[in-house]
Amino acid sequence: MPRDSLDNQHFETVIIGAGMAGMAAGIRLALAGKKVIILERHNASGGLNSFYSIEGRKYDVGLHALTNYVPKSTKGTPLAKLLRQLRIPYDALDLCPQFGSRVAFPGCELKFSNDFALLEAEVARAFPAQTDGFRALAEEVRTLDAFNLGAIPTSAREAVQRHIKDSLLEDMIFCPVMYYGSAEEHDMDYGQFAIMFRSLFFEGFARPFEGVRVIIKLLQDKYRSLGGLRRMKCGIQKIHSDGTRATAITLDDGATLTADKIISTAGVVETERLCDDRPADASANNIGQLSFTETITALDCQPADFGWEDTIIFFNTRERFHYGRCDDDLVDPTSGVICFPNNYDYSDGRQMDEGFLRITAMANHDQWCALEEPEYLAQKEHWYQELQKVALGILPQPKLDLDAHRLDKDMFTPRTVRKFTGHLNGAIYGAPHKIKDGRTHLENLYIAGTDQGFLGIIGAMLSGISMANLHVLKGN
Amino acid sequence: MTEDQVKQIVIDIINEIAPDEDTSDLKGEISLRDQMDLDSMDFLDIVMELRKQHGIEVPEEDYPELASLDSCGNYLTPKFNAK
Numbered sequence: 001m002p003r004d005s006l007d008n009q010h011f012e013t014v015i016i017g018a019g020m021a022g023m024a025a026g027i028r029l030a031l032a033g034k035k036v037i038i039l040e041r042h043n044a045s046g047g048l049n050s051f052y053s054i055e056g057r058k059y060d061v062g063l064h065a066l067t068n069y070v071p072k073s074t075k076g077t078p079l080a081k082l083l084r085q086l087r088i089p090y091d092a093l094d095l096c097p098q099f100g101s102r103v104a105f106p107g108c109e110l111k112f113s114n115d116f117a118l119l120e121a122e123v124a125r126a127f128p129a130q131t132d133g134f135r136a137l138a139e140e141v142r143t144l145d146a147f148n149l150g151a152i153p154t155s156a157r158e159a160v161q162r163h164i165k166d167s168l169l170e171d172m173i174f175c176p177v178m179y180y181g182s183a184e185e186h187d188m189d190y191g192q193f194a195i196m197f198r199s200l201f202f203e204g205f206a207r208p209f210e211g212v213r214v215i216i217k218l219l220q221d222k223y224r225s226l227g228g229l230r231r232m233k234c235g236i237q238k239i240h241s242d243g244t245r246a247t248a249i250t251l252d253d254g255a256t257l258t259a260d261k262i263i264s265t266a267g268v269v270e271t272e273r274l275c276d277d278r279p280a281d282a283s284a285n286n287i288g289q290l291s292f293t294e295t296i297t298a299l300d301c302q303p304a305d306f307g308w309e310d311t312i313i314f315f316n317t318r319e320r321f322h323y324g325r326c327d328d329d330l331v332d333p334t335s336g337v338i339c340f341p342n343n344y345d346y347s348d349g350r351q352m353d354e355g356f357l358r359i360t361a362m363a364n365h366d367q368w369c370a371l372e373e374p375e376y377l378a379q380k381e382h383w384y385q386e387l388q389k390v391a392l393g394i395l396p397q398p399k400l401d402l403d404a405h406r407l408d409k410d411m412f413t414p415r416t417v418r419k420f421t422g423h424l425n426g427a428i429y430g431a432p433h434k435i436k437d438g439r440t441h442l443e444n445l446y447i448a449g450t451d452q453g454f455l456g457i458i459g460a461m462l463s464g465i466s467m468a469n470l471h472v473l474k475g476n
Numbered sequence: 477m478t479e480d481q482v483k484q485i486v487i488d489i490i491n492e493i494a495p496d497e498d499t500s501d502l503k504g505e506i507s508l509r510d511q512m513d514l515d516s517m518d519f520l521d522i523v524m525e526l527r528k529q530h531g532i533e534v535p536e537e538d539y540p541e542l543a544s545l546d547s548c549g550n551y552l553t554p555k556f557n558a559k
Contacts, residue, residue: 032524073496075513084494085517469520474536 006231007255011037013472014249014257016236017265019047019421020457021449023219024464025263027086030226032473038228039251041235041422046216047265048421048428048450049457057354059296059410060211061420064312064339064358067180067199068458069095069114069206077203078458085465092218096344098205098311103172104394105316110172114204127169137163137173141198146191147436156193157186171321176200176314178323179337179360181455183288183429185324192434192455199456205311207344209352215457236266239275239445246275246445261472265449265464267423268431268440275442288427289325291414293363295384298407299355303340306398306405308357313338315394326362331383333390336361354407359387365414365426380411429455438467446471477556479549485530485556486522486548490514493521504546526552531559 013029015022018040029036044050049062070077072090083090100113108126112119120138124131137160144152153159157170164170177196182188208214223230235252239262250256264271269283303309316322316335326332337360342352363383371379388402414426423430434453438446448467449460487499490512497512508514519539526532532555534542541551 031521033528076515080513081515081517085521087493089495465517469517473520473524 005255006257009257011035011259013261014259015263018045020460021464022265024461025468026223026228028468030228038230039234040232043232049212051213063212065205067456069204094208095206096346099343101312103314133163141194144194146194156188156190159190184432209346241277246442262445263448268447268451286431286433287424288430291365291426293413294360295387295411297357297409299405302355306400307396311343326364330367332362359391368413368415479553482553483545483549489525507543
């Protein structure tokens with residue numbers, strides 16, 4: 001049966017994108033009784049954080065860990081605010097805390113967990129001369145107004161160097177903070193640094209037993225139960241404007257609809273380029289440069305059987321940590337993230353039937369996208385093997401043979417990211433210059449999600465919530 | 477409608493939007509923020525529910541009138557009775 005056309009329909013708010021931010025914004029507007037619709041180009045929700053199945057095996061993309069984890073009833077934290085705003089009970093997320101993680105650099109390791117005292121003790125052990133500096137940094141980050149730095153340098157590198165005088169420790173702090181959310185190369189905004197530092201180290205990591213699909217399903221069900229409308233496989237061709245306001249939206253199928261307000265989670269440059277009053281190459285200097293590849297290996301036993309007990313390992317094998325576009329080759333295997341989704345404290349004795357090993361590293365979007373199909377597949381195979389080698393050099397000596405226990409493997413590249421998120425350059429964390437107030441050149445078109453500058457899954461949802469509150473619900 | 481009934485409506489809304497908060501012993505004259513973990517986002521929800529459930533409009537410049545249960549009673553009761 002052909003679905004009803006959206007042609008000539010009017011909505012109070014149209015939301016572009018059914019990722020975490022779009023769905024959270026949708027829930028807020030549906031709660032307020034607004035006539036709202038979410039339009040999503042793909043057939044799956046979640047955007048950057050999604051999931052898929054191959055031969056009955058479930059894979060997650062995005063979400064190694066939900067950051068910002070706090071135990072139930074911890075007040076005043078991003079997670080608590082989010083749940084209240086969406087009216088979702090804490091237990092519905094099924095959040096299970098990490099075992100423990102570490103940062104692994106040549107000749108130096110720092111363990112950390114959801115208890116900040118462990119990281120403090122580790123810094124004191126490995127960098128005794130930096131103990132006071134680290135404490136001062138932590139105190140500053142704890143109390144900083146991330147959106148109003150005052151006299152403090154906006155460069156996070158400069159701001160941190162005021163406290164940390166050892167470049168190895170500095171790099172070891174930046175490695176996880178950058179890998180889990182920085183769209184900027186080499187440095188980041190100190191406010192963004194503070195948000196990430198808190199979410200990783202003061203709060204912590206957790207994961208629902210069933211992975212990211214638990215969160216996506218919760219958001220979908222909540223939105224639907226409130227009467228919110230959603231249309232999948234529904235790409236946007238153009239946003240029309242009179243130069244001041246967005247006046248209409250034309251869909252890929254040619255239908256044209258109108259809306260009082262539009263919240264776009266498609267990315268700031270991507271959204272601007274949809275507008276008919278902007279050139280197709282607008283804002284080229286604000287396109288993200290950082291893309292990633294990830295290998296996923298399914299195992300017939302638990303990572304612990306290999307002797308691998310960590311939840312997440314952030315690694316670097318160079319003398320100085322390099323967080324920047326990978327220019328020399330398809331993949332930069334000299335730094336990255338190793339993640340074991342099994343290594344969370346799943347309550348009630350639950351454990352995943354199969355083991356999973358995920359390895360993330362930076363990759364070059366243009367080079368991957370230029371490959372013809374046979375070469376693309378051959379390079380995937382090559383870099384899969386290379387990244388396993390790198391990981392085996394970082395991980396404790398395995399008690400079992402990895403090749404003998406591999407059930408299956410998969411890999412995503414920048415090409416995959418671009419296809420499923422629509423982000424230019426396959427830039428996972430979007431544009432380097434964020435739009436903190438969500439405003440665009442059109443007075444009724446707003447940005448939410450990655451490019452508004454909240455980070456992580458909880459950040460993405462809070463972005464959708466705060467943009468819906470600020471621009472649609474408040475004073476209305 | 478009496479001020480006490482209106483205050484009860486506000487308490488019911490708070491119970492709905494912040495189910496983890498204890499509203500059994502709220503003091504009327506003390507600000508709600510000082511007694512519970514509520515922020516500006518939560519006040520937006522109180523306004524939203526007043527509109528949705530009771531058709532009461534609270535313009536943004538009047539949000540401070542919702543600071544305590546007593547001020548809610550003062551401010552909202554005439555609005556309820558004018559419906």
